[in-house]
Amino acid sequence: MKKFGVFLVVFAVFFSFAVVISAQEENTDDAAADEATEQAVEIPGSVDMTLEMKPDKFVMPANFRGGDPDRGLVNALEDVFYEQHEHSILYKEDAGEVAEGASFEGDPNITWDTKVKDADGNFQTVSSVNTNMAGNGGKFFAPGEYQIGNGGARQVGGGEGAEDVATGNEGDEDGGAAGGNQTDEALVGENGETAEGGAKTVTANQAMGVLVHDVTAPDIWIAFQEGAGNIDMAATEQELKNKMVEKIVANLGRPFSQKAEEYEDASYVFVDEGTSDERNLEPWKKTARLSVAGALFNDRGAPKFETKTVESKTLSEENMTRQIHVAGGEDEALKGVFVRRNVPFIFAAMSVDNGNNRGSTAEVACRIETADGKEVEKDGKAYLFRVPNYPREEYKDQPEYFFVSKAMDKSGNLTTVRMPLYIVNIQAAFEGGRNQ
């Protein structure tokens, strides 16, 4: 029995040694065998690839914003730079892992492909960049579901497979090159060589899903319009809304004009992501652009177009949501909205969001309220104030009114406006515009 134990140990050591040698010398043994048979191992048509987003503090957790942790998509933020990297045995120095005895003929060809999922669930190409690098970086400029794909290819020689030809016809696997009536001989180029005489193109690809989250507050347009005489204010309000629906989409949230004279019918407050160089800023740098246009934004009723930037603030650190708040007041760029006593007026507000590429509108909640937050109701089909409250020092006994508006996108980004509403005595010196 003692001898059997010794035999067992010796057998084990020899066996393990043999297996290790077998594993380590697989290449050389196989190469020798190949040489003997003068038959190289078949080169595969494609090989595996790995791909992932590089770790970054802005790669958000799997359950970001309450998402399904098993969704399997990388949670990312719009307008933030991310890096991806990929790898494959196709990118190694030595082709031995692609096929025994094979060799690479030249550098790999590497293309980074970004596709976005459309409403039908199909992926449409956003960009396709041939970098020939296995690392890549860039920003997603709009929220949505994306698929990052990497397609790699490299010429591999030294094995079988360089001449294989795939066809759709069964039994035609080993057929030569075909193409209607054309033959290779007829089409051979300058050197008399055919493409299948050399190396074979081997491919690899891998993909990664990325859910890009909206961190931009929605754009808001607010329009105020005074009425007089027998104007149907309800119809006017609907007309105003229709005009905004049409123009806010067509102008991607930007003011439809910067000329004060084009705001004679109605006065507007625009809050949007800004000019092209102001858009797509990183979340922590985001601003909005406030523009006021028309005659109702100063106590003299003078038509004007003025614009300035407004900084954003973090609404929720955890959810990475932003808020744009426009506060009107005596010391602010937007002093308030000035309407005339005994003149009915209406207002309406619309918003667009970059969450759907500003492709559709949503009506925005807005109202007039007192300082204590109590809503002021319409007088019939329009708002109407009979007692002035401006200048404030002359009408301290009259209530303060505020116009408030709030638009929130599906992601929780918020745009809010709160500005004083002043009722001006009709005897006051209105100098310009239709108020005169």
Add this chain to the structure above:
Amino acid sequence: MKKIKAAVFAAVVMFGSMVSAQEPPQGAPVDLEKTPWLKGVELSPYPTDLTPTLPLAIYLENGEAVPATVTEDVPLVLVADTAIFDNDPPTHANDQEIPNPRWDAAAAVSWYFIDWEKNQNFNASTTPGLAANQMIVIPTTPTGKGAITCHMARRLRYDAPEPGRSKVSYANSSVGRDVRVLDITPPLCGLEISVEKGKSGSFWPVEFPPDKYPLPKTANVYFSGGLFDAVDKEIVVEGLELGANMVVAAEQVAVKVAPDAKLSIRVIGGDNYKLDNAKLKYGICNAGGGEPIPVGPINEETIDLANLELPEKPYIFVDATDTTGNRQILFVPLSVTEK
């Protein structure tokens, strides 16, 4: 007891050796001088997820193989045949069983044309509206060594080990077909002409519309410079057939020089693949069109008109041929008038 210990030791050694033999080869450390494309890559090339790579075949719409030689600008309708479009997803990835696999999204498909001579890649896709596994590929770049490649990925969901949980990976499918692309576009050569102590100008053809098929190809010829009364502007002669008989009419534009002018001439432009420099000719000929019959020296950088006996309607010509044999001859009238 000793026997048991020995047996356990033997089993551990055997098991360890077998595991060692099954590990994927790691290869040499990355040498960025030899593999610069791996700069910044900190990822293993070996997938750990259940991410199957499926075979893919591409062939012509009629079921025939992709020809080894295709023709520039001639569309090919290609079909991709892969299990990535099957109703049922693959059940194994690298011999590992995928637990309860189901597709989780539509397949994303990309087609490319690679010019291996430049290691440059072009989007091969053109016409939308085909089936997901079809694509019209137009190889617009002649090359002696190219490939049409197709890459696909489709999101796959499968059961995670934890009850009620699932994981996501991608089924991938890609292939390349090596092709050479035959050049069918004639060269696009022009001339830059300087008159000694006088004006200068240049003319050159531009293929328009680009990548036109079926043949014939056409080109616009641009004239610029004081020699053509086109300073800070271009005169365009539109719609000439690109080939061996490109004749600019005298009433459109001409090279206007004095009888004793000395012309310095240089060829500009080239071919979209390879110009056959041995066949390149330029000079003055006796008529516009046909095989140019030279008047005076050929391929001389300087031509002294005073030394030539010019015909009644001379032309300046450039005759260029590419390595495939496509030929372009452009004739521009030479108007010789006293100052």
